Amino acid sequence: MLLKLDLQSEIPIYTQLRNQIIEGIGRGDLKYGDALPSVRNLASDLGINLHTVNKAYTLLKQDGYIQVHRQKGVVVNPEGMPPIDEDFLNKIKDEFRPIIAECLCRGMSKEEVSLIVKQIYTMIKEKGR
Amino acid sequence: MLLKLDLQSEIPIYTQLRNQIIEGIGRGDLKYGDALPSVRNLASDLGINLHTVNKAYTLLKQDGYIQVHRQKGVVVNPEGMPPIDEDFLNKIKDEFRPIIAECLCRGMSKEEVSLIVKQIYTMIKEKGR
DNA sequence: ATATCTGTTATATTATATATATAACAGATA
DNA sequence: TATCTGTTATATATATAATATAACAGATAT
Numbered sequence: 316m317l318l319k320l321d322l323q324s325e326i327p328i329y330t331q332l333r334n335q336i337i338e339g340i341g342r343g344d345l346k347y348g349d350a351l352p353s354v355r356n357l358a359s360d361l362g363i364n365l366h367t368v369n370k371a372y373t374l375l376k377q378d379g380y381i382q383v384h385r386q387k388g389v390v391v392n393p394e395g396m397p398p399i400d401e402d403f404l405n406k407i408k409d410e411f412r413p414i415i416a417e418c419l420c421r422g423m424s425k426e427e428v429s430l431i432v433k434q435i436y437t438m439i440k441e442k443g444r
Numbered sequence: 445m446l447l448k449l450d451l452q453s454e455i456p457i458y459t460q461l462r463n464q465i466i467e468g469i470g471r472g473d474l475k476y477g478d479a480l481p482s483v484r485n486l487a488s489d490l491g492i493n494l495h496t497v498n499k500a501y502t503l504l505k506q507d508g509y510i511q512v513h514r515q516k517g518v519v520v521n522p523e524g525m526p527p528i529d530e531d532f533l534n535k536i537k538d539e540f541r542p543i544i545a546e547c548l549c550r551g552m553s554k555e556e557v558s559l560i561v562k563q564i565y566t567m568i569k570e571k572g573r
Numbered sequence: 574a575t576a577t578c579t580g581t582t583a584t585a586t587t588a589t590a591t592a593t594a595t596a597a598c599a600g601a602t603a
Numbered sequence: 604t605a606t607c608t609g610t611t612a613t614a615t616a617t618a619t620a621a622t623a624t625a626a627c628a629g630a631t632a633t
Contacts, residue, residue, distance in 0.1 A: 327591060334542040341548035353608065364593045369609080380549065386601040386608045396550050403550065408564060410543045413463040414536055415564050419470035420509065421525050421532065425565045429558045435537060435544050436554045454590095456620060482579065493622045498580080515579045515630040 316344050320361055328363060332371035337380060340391055342439055348393035351381065445473050449490055457492060461500035466509060467568055469520055477522035480510065 316339050320331055339345040351357070354372060358365045372389060375381045379397035383389050397403070418428045445468050449460055468474040480486070483501060487494040501518060504510045508526035512518050526532070547557045 329591085334545065337542070337549050338545040341545045354610095355608085366594090367592060370591090372609090383609065385599085385610085388608065399550050399552060404560070407543055407547060408560070411540075411561060411564050412568065413466070414539045415561060416463065416467040416470045416568050418536060419565060419568055420466050421528050423528060425562055428565055429562055431533070431537070432540060432544060432561050433554050433558055435540050436548060436557055439541065439545050439548055458620080483581095484579085495623090496621060499620090501580090512580065514581080514628085517579065 318357075318361065320363070328367050329370040329374070332368065333374050336371070336375060338439055340380065340396070342442060345391050347391055347395055349391045351389040351391065353388055447486075447490065449492070457496050458499040458503070461497065462503050465500070465504060469509065469525070471568055471571060474520050476520055476524055478520045480518040480520065482517055 316336075318332065318335050320328060322328070324331065336345065336351070345351075351372075352360065354365050354368045358368045361368075372381065372383060376383050380392060381389055382392050415428060418431075445465075447461065447464050449457060451457070453460065465474065465480070474480075480501075481489065483494050483497045487497045490497075501510065501512060505512050509521060510518055511521050544557060547560075
């Protein structure tokens with residue numbers, strides 16, 4: 316799977332990594348049980364530090380997206396993705412909220428915002444072809 | 445207008461301020477031309493530093509949400525909100541994207557995501573009553 | 574006029590977050 | 604036995620966030 320970094324971005328590298336791996340899973344590029352590169356290999360490939368990759372993996376592990384086995388390596392959670400529970404919904408609501416508020420502030424209708432969101436959903440899903 | 449801060453949050457104080465003011469405008473609590481507290485008064489009321497408020501105001505000014513007059517004070521932009529241009533759409537797409545990817549990753553359908561977004565839109569808009 | 578209120582700018586300090594650099598440990602594998 | 608895992612521990616450099624004082628210059632009220 317191809318990972319691209321913007322080292323000049325204000326978004327931390329470990330966050331960029333985390334987001335792209337999640338997007339890869341969501342799109343289907345990465346399937347349940349698929350192996351991810353070792354922290355050292357990925358860091359080397361990307362020209363960044365081992366600990367930066369490790370931080371991204373740690374976050375993904377904490378959320379249940381991947382499993383990390385001491386000596387086997389890193390894999391996308393073979394048991395599937397974590398459930399859509401209350402905690403998750405509250406988290407994404409907190410993340411969505413300020414963006415939607417800004418849309419509302421500029422006069423976008425509920426339908427316009429909804430349409431943009433649907434377009435992004437489709438764009439993510441179809442990018443793998 | 446009531447502003448609440450979570451000093452323990454990982455979200456910077458100036459970002460919390462910015463977001464809440466934008467939400468206030470979007471909801472209609474703050475109307476075009478309405479005065480905002482001076483940097484010193486608001487900082488004092490919230491128990492934070494003047495520069496933290498000033499940073500929030502500077503961001504809001506840069507985006508065209510408020511106007512700052514040297515001696516008159518701070519007001520919500522009387523000419524209305526900035527337009528929904530290409531730059532704005534690209535910005536919110538970049539912000540929406542990782543959240544939507546995570547929804548997709550957990551198996552939420554396009555309609556489920558869209559529904560949540562609509563609910564948040566309504567929630568923001570109706571909170572002022 | 575003078576005191577007070579604006580936003581603004583400058584400087585310094587502290588704390589935290591981000592990213593890197595080395596090194597070592599312990600289990601698994603070739 | 605050498606090599607590959609993730610993990611942990613330190614140390615360092617840089618950037619960001621937040622605070623603390625201080626001063627400036629224009630406007631306003633007394």
